[in-house]
Amino acid sequence: MNTYSFMSEELARLEAKGNLRVLPQTVHEGRYITMDGRRMLNLSSNDYLGLAADIALRSEFLACITPETFLPSASSSRLLTGNFPVFEQLEQELARLYGTEAALTFGSGYHANSGILPAVADSHTLILADKLVHASLIDGIRLSGADCIRFKHNDMNQLERLLQQRSTTYRRTLIVTESLFSMDGDEAPLQELVELKHRYPGILLYVDEAHAFGVRGKQGLGCAEEAGCLPDIDFLVGTFGKAAASAGAFVVCNHTVRNYLVNRMRPFIFTTALPPVVAAWTLFVLCRLPDMTLRRNHLAALFATLRQALADMRQSCPSTSHIIPIIEGDSRDATRRARLLQRQGFYVLPVRPPTVPEGTSRIRISLTADMTMEEMAQLLDALSTPA
Numbered sequence: 393m394n395t396y397s398f399m400s401e402e403l404a405r406l407e408a409k410g411n412l413r414v415l416p417q418t419v420h421e422g423r424y425i426t427m428d429g430r431r432m433l434n435l436s437s438n439d440y441l442g443l444a445a446d447i448a449l450r451s452e453f454l455a456c457i458t459p460e461t462f463l464p465s466a467s468s469s470r471l472l473t474g475n476f477p478v479f480e481q482l483e484q485e486l487a488r489l490y491g492t493e494a495a496l497t498f499g500s501g502y503h504a505n506s507g508i509l510p511a512v513a514d515s516h517t518l519i520l521a522d523k524l525v526h527a528s529l530i531d532g533i534r535l536s537g538a539d540c541i542r543f544k545h546n547d548m549n550q551l552e553r554l555l556q557q558r559s560t561t562y563r564r565t566l567i568v569t570e571s572l573f574s575m576d577g578d579e580a581p582l583q584e585l586v587e588l589k590h591r592y593p594g595i596l597l598y599v600d601e602a603h604a605f606g607v608r609g610k611q612g613l614g615c616a617e618e619a620g621c622l623p624d625i626d627f628l629v630g631t632f633g634k635a636a637a638s639a640g641a642f643v644v645c646n647h648t649v650r651n652y653l654v655n656r657m658r659p660f661i662f663t664t665a666l667p668p669v670v671a672a673w674t675l676f677v678l679c680r681l682p683d684m685t686l687r688r689n690h691l692a693a694l695f696a697t698l699r700q701a702l703a704d705m706r707q708s709c710p711s712t713s714h715i716i717p718i719i720e721g722d723s724r725d726a727t728r729r730a731r732l733l734q735r736q737g738f739y740v741l742p743v744r745p746p747t748v749p750e751g752t753s754r755i756r757i758s759l760t761a762d763m764t765m766e767e768m769a770q771l772l773d774a775l776s777t778p779a
């Protein structure tokens with residue numbers, strides 16, 4: 393027995409179940425990824441619009457950067473000396489696009505979710521959260537100390553019962569969900585959530601649009617834009633690390649919420665602001681996002697093709713988006729299927745517990761707008777090969 397044996401024992405248990413994770417050694421070349429000498433089309437990134445792999449876009453950005461304007465570090469928290477003008481510009485542009493009074497940006501989506509919830513919820517708050525919300529939301533809920541009930545995924549009847557039976561004894565109730573779920577690629581019924589919110593008093597609606605920002609809606613603002621319910625969401629969170637090909641996150645809100653978070657949100661206060669050059673790149677991308685309709689339409693066409701093919705193969709698919717799980721069940725089967733597709737030139741990964749529930753291990757395909765229809769046809773060939 394040594395001091396670390398509890399760790400090695402746990403690692404051995406994970407390995408025995410096929411759930412041991414290791415960091416992949418990968419080399420990136422635009423849309424491709426090379427691993428163990430094999431070059432594969434990357435179908436596992438969150439670069440949904442293909443912007444991270446777009447050299448022309450980067451060149452255009454770099455052309456407006458000089459050694460004087462390239463600011464690699466904020467060297468401080470926003471509240472001390474780190475509040476560079478570019479952060480305020482970025483927030484003003486977000487507020488303008490979303491038609492809100494204000495916006496606030498953060499170091500990451502993880503910071504946003506694990507920080508906003510503890511700032512706005514306490515032991516007098518009830519949080520009703522979808523069963524499948526992201527780990528960063530779960531951590532935020534835990535840190536808040538609020539009472540929390542997880543409702544069955546997208547089950548509006550159960551949510552309404554909870555609102556009727558439980559929410560009256562609390563000062564306020566927060567409904568927490570994602571708009572587009574990362575593991576099944578399905579969507580929350582935003583309009584129904586908004587109706588529920590308006591039917592009961594004292595309800596706040598928190599929606600994480602991490603996977604929909606940039607991709608959905610006429611201007612790429614997300615599912616709430618598409619559903620026409622932007623003004624009904626109290627906390628709309630988006631991230632820049634996915635379709636926007638940058639890093640960081642934001643909430644769009646009113647002045648009161650912004651001022652409150654600046655005073656009360658620990659992962660906003662006690663952290664160095666993002667490098668200003670990152671915020672400048674985010675702003676550069678954000679300004680172009682509304683005009684990226686062609687990319688969004690192509691991504692939708694890729695999804696429609698894949699979904700139809702899966703239906704033809706009688707493969708059930710919960711997804712209504714560019715994130716497509718193919719559920720295998722057992723972790724080892726998912727791993728085997730992923731390896732097979734990798735050998736055929738497609739970099740897909742198995743998703744296993746604890747990321748997804750036991751017995752629902754899967755491979756997960758993330759489509760990106762820079763995939764061609766020819767590549768889609770090759771992928772369909774590879775998928776129809778029995779594992």
Ligand SMILES: *Cc1c(COP(=O)(O)O)cnc(C)c1O
Nearest residue numbers: 500501502526528574602631633
């Ligand atoms: C990726 C993701 C996050 C975390 O965002 P980061 O900027 O990567 O920290 C939060 N919520 C959801 C739903 C996500 O998918």
